[in-house]
Amino acid sequence: MYQQVERVSHDGGMSKQPKYRQVADALRREIDNGTYPPGARLPSESELSARFDASRNTVRSGLGLLVTQGLVTSSQGLGYEVAKHEVFELNASRFEDLSFPQNGDAYSTDVTNAGRRPHQTFRVEIHPAPDDVAERLKVEPGSRTVLRFCHRFVDDVPWSTQATYYPSWLVEEAPRLAEPGDIEQGTTRYLAEHGTEQVGYFDEISTRMPTPDEARRLEIGAGVPVLLWMRTGYSDQRPIRCTVTTFRGDLNRMNYEIGDQAGRENEPQ
Amino acid sequence: MYQQVERVSHDGGMSKQPKYRQVADALRREIDNGTYPPGARLPSESELSARFDASRNTVRSGLGLLVTQGLVTSSQGLGYEVAKHEVFELNASRFEDLSFPQNGDAYSTDVTNAGRRPHQTFRVEIHPAPDDVAERLKVEPGSRTVLRFCHRFVDDVPWSTQATYYPSWLVEEAPRLAEPGDIEQGTTRYLAEHGTEQVGYFDEISTRMPTPDEARRLEIGAGVPVLLWMRTGYSDQRPIRCTVTTFRGDLNRMNYEIGDQAGRENEPQ
DNA sequence: CTGCTCAACTTGTAGGGACAAGTTGATGAA
DNA sequence: TTCATCAACTTGTCCCTACAAGTTGAGCAG
Numbered sequence: 322m323y324q325q326v327e328r329v330s331h332d333g334g335m336s337k338q339p340k341y342r343q344v345a346d347a348l349r350r351e352i353d354n355g356t357y358p359p360g361a362r363l364p365s366e367s368e369l370s371a372r373f374d375a376s377r378n379t380v381r382s383g384l385g386l387l388v389t390q391g392l393v394t395s396s397q398g399l400g401y402e403v404a405k406h407e408v409f410e411l412n413a414s415r416f417e418d419l420s421f422p423q424n425g426d427a428y429s430t431d432v433t434n435a436g437r438r439p440h441q442t443f444r445v446e447i448h449p450a451p452d453d454v455a456e457r458l459k460v461e462p463g464s465r466t467v468l469r470f471c472h473r474f475v476d477d478v479p480w481s482t483q484a485t486y487y488p489s490w491l492v493e494e495a496p497r498l499a500e501p502g503d504i505e506q507g508t509t510r511y512l513a514e515h516g517t518e519q520v521g522y523f524d525e526i527s528t529r530m531p532t533p534d535e536a537r538r539l540e541i542g543a544g545v546p547v548l549l550w551m552r553t554g555y556s557d558q559r560p561i562r563c564t565v566t567t568f569r570g571d572l573n574r575m576n577y578e579i580g581d582q583a584g585r586e587n588e589p590q
Numbered sequence: 591m592y593q594q595v596e597r598v599s600h601d602g603g604m605s606k607q608p609k610y611r612q613v614a615d616a617l618r619r620e621i622d623n624g625t626y627p628p629g630a631r632l633p634s635e636s637e638l639s640a641r642f643d644a645s646r647n648t649v650r651s652g653l654g655l656l657v658t659q660g661l662v663t664s665s666q667g668l669g670y671e672v673a674k675h676e677v678f679e680l681n682a683s684r685f686e687d688l689s690f691p692q693n694g695d696a697y698s699t700d701v702t703n704a705g706r707r708p709h710q711t712f713r714v715e716i717h718p719a720p721d722d723v724a725e726r727l728k729v730e731p732g733s734r735t736v737l738r739f740c741h742r743f744v745d746d747v748p749w750s751t752q753a754t755y756y757p758s759w760l761v762e763e764a765p766r767l768a769e770p771g772d773i774e775q776g777t778t779r780y781l782a783e784h785g786t787e788q789v790g791y792f793d794e795i796s797t798r799m800p801t802p803d804e805a806r807r808l809e810i811g812a813g814v815p816v817l818l819w820m821r822t823g824y825s826d827q828r829p830i831r832c833t834v835t836t837f838r839g840d841l842n843r844m845n846y847e848i849g850d851q852a853g854r855e856n857e858p859q
Numbered sequence: 860c861t862g863c864t865c866a867a868c869t870t871g872t873a874g875g876g877a878c879a880a881g882t883t884g885a886t887g888a889a
Numbered sequence: 890t891t892c893a894t895c896a897a898c899t900t901g902t903c904c905c906t907a908c909a910a911g912t913t914g915a916g917c918a919g
Contacts, residue, residue: 414846532659577683579683
């Protein structure tokens with residue numbers, strides 16, 4: 322017959338926290354103070370169960386907290402591992418292409434400069450405009466747009482997905498947007514050569530937990546949010562494109578340089 | 591005696607997904623298609639248990655997925671509720687204070703303009719510089735800084751925390767930074783009047799799951815990430831302050847206007 | 860009517876068991 | 890040696906029970 326165990330623990334009486342939280346807190350402290358450095362393996366569930374005098378289920382609840390906070394990952398047969406993140410910096414405030422003689426791909430050059438290996442898959446589709454994109458492009462929801470979609474990897478780790486929508490009126494002026502394959506000089510420059518120059522943009526940045534679909538595409542474990550970046554580019558007349566980028570939140574940081582940056586580059590004193 | 595039940599379900603054989611995921615996916619679909627609109631209550635665990643022919647634990651696992659994805663919230667005694675989020679837009683690219691005759695507080699005016707009620711608590715401390723802040727301010731880690739800390743609410747809901755660190759050399763030139771209480775004309779303008787004008791800044795934006803501390807201060811439920819915004823302000827000589835803002839990720843979106851915005855304001859056609 | 864109690868719900872915590880499935884390294888056969 | 894097998898670990902899924910704790914509304918005492 323089952324008997325409810327005494328809930329009061331022997332830690333001095335100031336706890337009141339449920340046991341699975343105590344487990345999580347204790348492990349979090351040990352991760353923070355370096356007992357378990359990034360990449361280290363945690364003790365197994367049964368070891369922790371013995372150490373904390375808790376059932377395996379309770380220990381699992383505690384570990385689950387750490388997993389959903391992104392501090393540790395787990396894999397069947399292997400155990401729990403302290404997560405390590407190297408963030409990748411992304412400068413979002415520089416105007417792309419126009420002033421730089423690069424081949425139209427800021428991502429590849431940025432990653433290569435960081436000593437990492439870029440890789441991307443690319444496809445072009447005709448696609449009805451999603452509501453949020455239609456609103457920003459000032460076209461009817463569901464109207465035809467050209468979608469240029471990019472799935473990006475760094476060292477073969479999924480990094481981000483980027484979807485750029487072009488309104489159909491623009492595709493008539495710049496038909497190569499709808500053709501599969503790269504545009505060597507870069508889309509921004511290609512558009513400028515066809516009479517539509519991007520003179521400004523509006524960026525919106527938000528975050529949330531990934532949808533199951535995003536979690537699959539970006540190979541995101543539990544407890545890692547996505548960073549959402551929506552950029553609407555404008556000519557001096559009207560919106561010309563809308564780019565929706567989804568980043569793994571644990572691997573990316575976005576930067577904006579605004580105003581005079583002289584004070585940032587100087588040495589101290 | 592316990593008997594493992596037959597794992598194959600009667601949905602045509604294409605499932606393979608564990609049962610708790612099937613529960614989560616089914617409920618997610620029904621949330622997406624409006625069966626359970628934002629604010630609605632989900633069936634209770636025992637009802638779902640009957641509907642899916644699963645144990646309460648299994649149903650709880652499925653609901654737990656939705657909670658950690660931020661789609662639903664749960665509270666003891668009340669049940670599960672579909673989360674509703676109204677995001678608050680924050681324009682981060684305008685230079686504060688200098689050109690506007692406001693009383694130094696972009697937050698209060700932004701919130702009031704949105705028809706919401708702002709509220710904030712404020713305190714000033716002498717605090718050793720955290721490593722990341724020290725690096726950006728180009729001072730020794732742990733050296734004395736003045737910390738001006740702000741805890742902000744909208745309609746009494748915790749919204750964000752903001753910590754601005756000023757290096758000690760700057761406080762000697764502008765002593766009121768270290769005094770508690772508001773600076774009516776705004777700190778940026780106050781600094782300009784004392785010979786230190788902020789001419790540029792560098793913004794870094796990232797996201798992660800909240801620490802238990804942040805979750806408590808911002809009253810964040812499970813499954814809601816935080817949006818981290820770190821702004822380092824510069825004079826033409828050197829860094830003058832570093833502001834670390836922590837937002838509830840489900841309630842905030844950051845915007846940047848860069849370049850000419852004429853095309854954004856125009857009407858279509 | 861007001862205000863209190865309490866039953867009947869809800870979710871939260873904690874324990875138990877059994878078996879599935881992934882990983883690793885030792886062992887033994889070829 | 891090389892390769893397949895398998896035992897012994899790991900976490901993953903699923904079930905059961907029991908009780909704690911928060912919420913609500915019915916119903917009763919005053």
